[in-house]
Amino acid sequence: MRLEGKSVIITGGGSGIGLACAQLFYNEGAQVSIIGRRQEKLDVAKKIIGTELLAVVGDLKKNNDLDDLVQKTLNTFGKIDIVINNGGVFSGSPIHETKDENWDNIMETNIRSVFQLTKRVLPHMIERKTGVFVNISSIAGLIALPGVAAYNTSKAALIQFSRSIAMEYGSSGIRSNAVCPGLVKTEMTKELMENKDLMQEWSKDYPIGRFGDPEDIANACLYLASDESSFVTGVALPVDGGFTAH
Numbered sequence: 001m002r003l004e005g006k007s008v009i010i011t012g013g014g015s016g017i018g019l020a021c022a023q024l025f026y027n028e029g030a031q032v033s034i035i036g037r038r039q040e041k042l043d044v045a046k047k048i049i050g051t052e053l054l055a056v057v058g059d060l061k062k063n064n065d066l067d068d069l070v071q072k073t074l075n076t077f078g079k080i081d082i083v084i085n086n087g088g089v090f091s092g093s094p095i096h097e098t099k100d101e102n103w104d105n106i107m108e109t110n111i112r113s114v115f116q117l118t119k120r121v122l123p124h125m126i127e128r129k130t131g132v133f134v135n136i137s138s139i140a141g142l143i144a145l146p147g148v149a150a151y152n153t154s155k156a157a158l159i160q161f162s163r164s165i166a167m168e169y170g171s172s173g174i175r176s177n178a179v180c181p182g183l184v185k186t187e188m189t190k191e192l193m194e195n196k197d198l199m200q201e202w203s204k205d206y207p208i209g210r211f212g213d214p215e216d217i218a219n220a221c222l223y224l225a226s227d228e229s230s231f232v233t234g235v236a237l238p239v240d241g242g243f244t245a246h
């Protein structure tokens with residue numbers, strides 16, 4: 001077991017990449033707590049993983065809900081070893097047509113909430129001189145995908161925030177890395193994936209010849225969350241079938 005006895009928070013753990021992480025981490029011996037807004041998704045996660053899963057209904061954009069998540073995790077598991085900042089939203093429009101509320105929603109969900117949760121968890125990690133953050137960015141944090149400027153900006157900011165944690169808290173025994181997935185088959189990309197012609201076109205950019213599955217990303221997260229990566233911090237790891245290799 002690669003995460004025996006570790007306590008893990010996974011945001012957006014009710015679906016897609018977050019749920020794949022929750023399942024894998026639980027199977028590797030972790031005590032897992034997840035947060036999402038939709039009760040029905042959390043119920044399904046509980047059915048899949050089991051009653052030991054701590055599922056907290058909450059909105060990452062609300063500080064009170066983050067307080068609640070941290071408190072419930074500490075009350076239930078007694079500590080927080082690992083945080084997977086995975087919850088996020090994706091949408092796009094040309095910059096000149098982007099409504100302020102859409103820009104703000106992406107920034108608040110994809111980056112401000114990560115700052116808010118990190119800020120709440122760090123004191124506990126500093127006290128115990130151990131901790132790991134894995135931050136789910138995107139290839140959109142490394143290159144600018146067309147038509148999704150707010151998303152690109154939020155994911156690039158997340159990489160820099162992730163590096164900043166690594167720089168500031170490495171001497172406190174805390175590591176932080178970003179994972180940058182290419183296109184992965186989840187709820188977030190379901191509509192895109194239904195456009196067969198577009199997918200055929202895009203697949204040419206993936207040297208490995210396929211798009212990602214949530215488990216591909218969860219496996220990378222497991223490595224970065226476990227002690228096997230104890231000398232790895234401050235990296236932004238593409239998990240993208242070679243998309244960013246050219």
Ligand SMILES: NC(=O)c1ccc[n+]([C@@H]2O[C@H](COP(=O)([O-])OP(=O)(O)OC[C@H]3O[C@@H](n4cnc5c(N)ncnc54)[C@H](OP(=O)(O)O)[C@@H]3O)[C@@H](O)[C@H]2O)c1
Binds near residue numbers: 182188
């Ligand atoms: N799929 C891809 O191709 C891809 C590629 C690169 C990066 N990513 C990143 O991977 C992460 C996971 O996405 P996914 O592909 O697994 O899609 P997903 O299934 O839609 O997962 C997103 C999760 O985030 C949660 N979430 C969103 N806003 C929230 C909020 N305000 N409060 C609480 N939870 C919130 C959602 O739960 P609720 O809606 O129930 O709140 C959902 O469980 C995202 O950060 C995404 O940007 C995905």
